[in-house]
Amino acid sequence: MATTYAAHIVTDESLGGPEIIVMTVADPDTGAADEIATYPLGEGADYVRVLAEAGWRVSGSAETTDTGAVAEVEAVDPVVIVEHVTFARSRAEAEFARQDTSWRTVIGNAMRDGDSATALARAAGVSRERVYQLRDGRR
Incomplete structure (x- = not known):
């Protein structure tokens, strides 16, 4: 079973978006999560394609948040990552x-x-x- 991560697709420009921030899945007890990598998300870019080119696969549908969306991802090309x-x-x-x-x-x-x-x-x-x-x- 592959380790899963959370890809935060930030579209809110006041938070530095648009970008994708891949993080560890939040600890259920503390809520803590560590940032793994960030990727710029150009205007009109498809986050699934950007993540795929960076070695990740989206393994579920994105859930909308106040700042954009969050999708579960897993590493498919660890060397690129x-x-x-x-x-x-x-x-x-x-x-x-x-x-x-x-x-x-x-x-x-x-x-x-x-x-x-x-x-x-x-x-x-x-x-x-x-x-x-x-x-x-x-x-």
Whole structure:
């Protein structure tokens, strides 16, 4: 039996649509679900075709929601899906590295400019000791 996922077909542009967000099926106890992949849904595009090209098969009819629709899907081409999520992961890692460098640079510069270690630590959510490490380029 194949693992099933929930494909959220978001048509509400105020929520970033139109796009498809494939997620794990919500946990029955907590309601928690994890985002697996997102795919743009061009104007007039058929979500079934977009999902098929991305390695998914719609296994049921879509249920209408306030933001679009939700359909049950299963993976039929895991290689294509893994390639997609690996690419998304590498982009996220690169963005994290860029943001981390910015964070370290701004805090280090502020410390060298004489700003308050206590205020900077509070703003950054770290200890005073950590902002001194950042100032000195340690860790």
